[in-house]
Amino acid sequence: MSSGRKAYRGLGMEGPIATWYARNTGRDLRRFIDVARSVTSRVEPGGRVLEVAPGPGFCAIEIAKSGRYQVSGVDISESFVRIARENAKQAGVVVDFRHGNASAMPFADESFEFVVCSAAFKNFTDPVGALDEIHRVLVPGGQASIYDLRKDASPEAIDAEVRRMHLSPINALVTRWTFRFVLLKRAYTVEALDRLLAQSRFGAGTIRTEDIGFELRAIKRSGAPMESSGIHSAA
Numbered sequence: 001m002s003s004g005r006k007a008y009r010g011l012g013m014e015g016p017i018a019t020w021y022a023r024n025t026g027r028d029l030r031r032f033i034d035v036a037r038s039v040t041s042r043v044e045p046g047g048r049v050l051e052v053a054p055g056p057g058f059c060a061i062e063i064a065k066s067g068r069y070q071v072s073g074v075d076i077s078e079s080f081v082r083i084a085r086e087n088a089k090q091a092g093v094v095v096d097f098r099h100g101n102a103s104a105m106p107f108a109d110e111s112f113e114f115v116v117c118s119a120a121f122k123n124f125t126d127p128v129g130a131l132d133e134i135h136r137v138l139v140p141g142g143q144a145s146i147y148d149l150r151k152d153a154s155p156e157a158i159d160a161e162v163r164r165m166h167l168s169p170i171n172a173l174v175t176r177w178t179f180r181f182v183l184l185k186r187a188y189t190v191e192a193l194d195r196l197l198a199q200s201r202f203g204a205g206t207i208r209t210e211d212i213g214f215e216l217r218a219i220k221r222s223g224a225p226m227e228s229s230g231i232h233s234a235a
Contacts, residue, residue, distance in 0.1 A: 013055070018079035022056035022087075024175070028165045029058055031118070035147060036062035039116050042143060043069060047113040050074070050137065052102050052130070053120030057084025057095060064093035072096040072112070074105050103129035110139045118147040121216075122186040131200035131218075138220040144202075146216040151187040153212035155180065161212050190214065 013021060036059055043049060045068040051060040054073035057080075064071040073095055075081050084097045100106040102117075103126040115134045124130045134144050162176050188196070190207050193216055197205045205218035 013077040014079045018056075018077055018083060022080075022083050024165070024167060024171055025056060026058065027167065029062070030164070032058040032062050035059050035116065035118050035145075036065075039063055039114060039145065040066055040069070043114045045069070048072070048111060050107070050112045050115045052105070052115060052117040052134065053123075054084055054097065054118075055080050055120070057087045057097060059116065059118055060084070060095050060097070061088050061091050061093055064088070064095050065091065067093075070096075072098065072107070074098050074100040074102070074107070076101055102126075103133055105133050105137060107137045109136055110142075111137045113139055113142050115142070115144045116146075117144075119149070121146050121148045122183065122188060127196050128199045131196065131202060135201040135218075135220055140220055140222050142220045144216075144218045144220075146218075148213055149183055149187045150209060150212060150214045151184060151189045151192075153184065153187070157212045 039049060040063060047068075048070045049060075049063055049072070051057075051063075051071070051073045053075050054060045055075065055077075057073060060071050060073045061084075063069055071094075073084060075084070075097070076099070078099055081097050081099045084095070088095045088097065098106055102120075102124055115138060117130075117134075121127065121130070138144065158180065159176065162172050165172070165175065167175060190209065193207055193214070197203065197216070197218065202218040202220070205216055208215045208217070
């Protein structure tokens with residue numbers, strides 16, 4: 001990625017904006033708990049887990065609560081790194097939250113058994129670069145899961161998701177507007193995700209769709225990248 005290129009799309013999550021986001025997403029930890037459970041079911045005890053763009057750190061903290069893993073996080077927002085560190089301290093867990101770019105992460109090759117990214121991939125300006133970095137920091141055989149909004153999510157499904165967040169009327173209105181007129185514009189179709197995978201060092205993966213989102217799963221395999229698998233399944 002060129003040095004002058006912005007690392008993320010849209011408004012930066014710093015200062016009051018990061019605080020507002022952390023406060024509102026913290027009202028409903030259901031999604032973070034579900035992702036953490038999925039991750040821990042696929043990593044052996046003692047494994048090293050990285051969350052890319054953890055924001056306030058809720059998912060990484062849930063993973064760390066088991067006490068069975070070495071957990072790290074890297075985020076482009078200095079405000080989020082500060083908030084996540086404070087959240088981890090309050091939760092009584094140890095997570096190595098660092099400031100850094102998803103396309104140039106501050107970790108050595110083959111540092112992790114598992115990498116997870118939730119609700120952030122659509123905001124990366126260099127998605128293939130981010131996939132390549134995830135591939136680089138994984139050990140051979142290591143796994144990655146990327147969760148995010150799906151571009152074809154229906155207005156009805158988005159409304160249902162916002163209702164489950166238990167927001168105040170004004171915050172629900174702002175969140176619904178943001179989903180429809182900002183986030184969906186950045187979101188990927190399954191076909192676009194498959195093309196990004198094919199361009200990356202992973203070469204292939206599995207994309208599962210559910211509700212308003214998707215989960216992209218990929219494995220770092222030995223040797224040359226595989227051809228795109230085109231495997232798509234609805235959970």
